[in-house]
Amino acid sequence: MSYADFLGMTVREATPGRTVVTLTVTPRGLNVHGTAHGGLLFSLADEAFAVISNLEAQAVAAETHLSFFRPARAGDELVAVATPERVGRTLATYRVEVRRGEQGEVLALFLGTVARREAPPPLG
Template identity: 40%
Template sequence: MSSTTSATNTGAREQVPLAAGPQPVEDWLGATVESQTRGEAILVAKAERRHLNAAGFVHGGVLFAIADCALARAAILPQAGATTWAHISFISPARLGEELVAVARATTEWGANALVDVTVRVGESVVAEFRGQARQLTQ
């Protein structure tokens, strides 16, 4: 999670440092951070053979993981956090070689919590809609 302060809903977005640099799960997924600003993040991953299910589509667990990584980068918490719950709706399939783009936006923040919406697309087509809550971990 980013170590910046709470996001605002004003028009201008402030560029923030990446959350602790590359994350191991993002490396495993082949996801890269296209942008990360206060309360927003965009991750991009190309669908690889290892991401596919038996039907030849990108596995739902991979789509969930990409969306969750985007949530983690968009949630602006003062300290490290974790996803406490999440829901995903699979809208359309993604296929081998397609570019998955996960756009995350923190919609509500209170105390040590952030509610984040993520849309995963291939081109103009929505593949999945994801909503989750991140909570700051106490030490």
């Protein structure tokens, strides 16, 4: 079982132009304030980032940044939508918006850069 599976994430869409990963916040994912733990939002955004960045080449994270705007609560469906900002031969940068629901407000914004290898990722 992967970390994403353990947290209950689902990949809804995975294309080089747009990747969507979802997660429903459970009581186990809350912090001391009763809102979703920041690490949960980061993990969701990072999973969408990992999926999109590895679709066409092997990629490893070189730098990431996450800004929190609004809290999420138990029962919220979080939707991470990843899109490319710039994809080069050796480096690529992606933007991931974490939303409450598919069309909901943006709760957090993740930017990440990967180092790319020319070989496609291994299957399986």
